[in-house]
Amino acid sequence: MSIKPICTDADHAAAVARMEQLWDAAPGSAAAAELDALATLADAYEARQVTIPPARPVEVLRYAITEMGHTQAELAAILGSRSRASEVLNGKRELTVDMIRKISAAWRIPAELLIGVEDAAAA
Numbered sequence: 001m002s003i004k005p006i007c008t009d010a011d012h013a014a015a016v017a018r019m020e021q022l023w024d025a026a027p028g029s030a031a032a033a034e035l036d037a038l039a040t041l042a043d044a045y046e047a048r049q050v051t052i053p054p055a056r057p058v059e060v061l062r063y064a065i066t067e068m069g070h071t072q073a074e075l076a077a078i079l080g081s082r083s084r085a086s087e088v089l090n091g092k093r094e095l096t097v098d099m100i101r102k103i104s105a106a107w108r109i110p111a112e113l114l115i116g117v118e119d120a121a122a123a
Contacts, residue, residue, distance in 0.1 A: 003037050006045040015042050057095050057116040058088065064107055078102050 006012050015038045022038070025031035055063075064070045076085035079099055087093035095103070100114040 003034065003041070006041045009049075012042060012045050012049075015045075055113070055116060057100075057114045058091055060109065060113045060116065061089060061103070064109060068107070070107055074106075075103070078106050 004011070006015050019035055019038050019042065022031050022035040025035050061075065065072060065075070072085055072089065073082075075089070076082040079085050079088065079102070084093065088095060088099070095114055100111050103109060103114055104111040
């Protein structure tokens with residue numbers, strides 16, 4: 001096992017390639033230990049390199065609809081009407097604290113993401 005710090009994108013790519021080779025390692029084996037160490041190093045590198053920009057609440061809702069399998073009809077049921085859901089998604093109505101609580105509970109989205117930032121471009 002030859003493990004070294006991941007300091008560059010090239011180091012990261014090499015570590016990911018090696019992890020792919022080790023993916024089916026038997027639990028408790030030296031290969032599994034190497035996989036675990038590489039995954040820990042890769043995770044730490046990614047945490048330092050990748051920053052997720054703040055998003056506006058409407059962008060979080062659109063993501064939930066397009067990528068998480070939710071629908072605008074579900075959002076309408078949570079918010080009480082189709083028109084209210086449409087107004088929120090079109091940026092014509094801000095989310096209230098009550099709406100944030102309901103969406104957060106129903107879709108398991110952290111409330112902090114639904115509070116968002118006033119202008120994600122300025123953040």
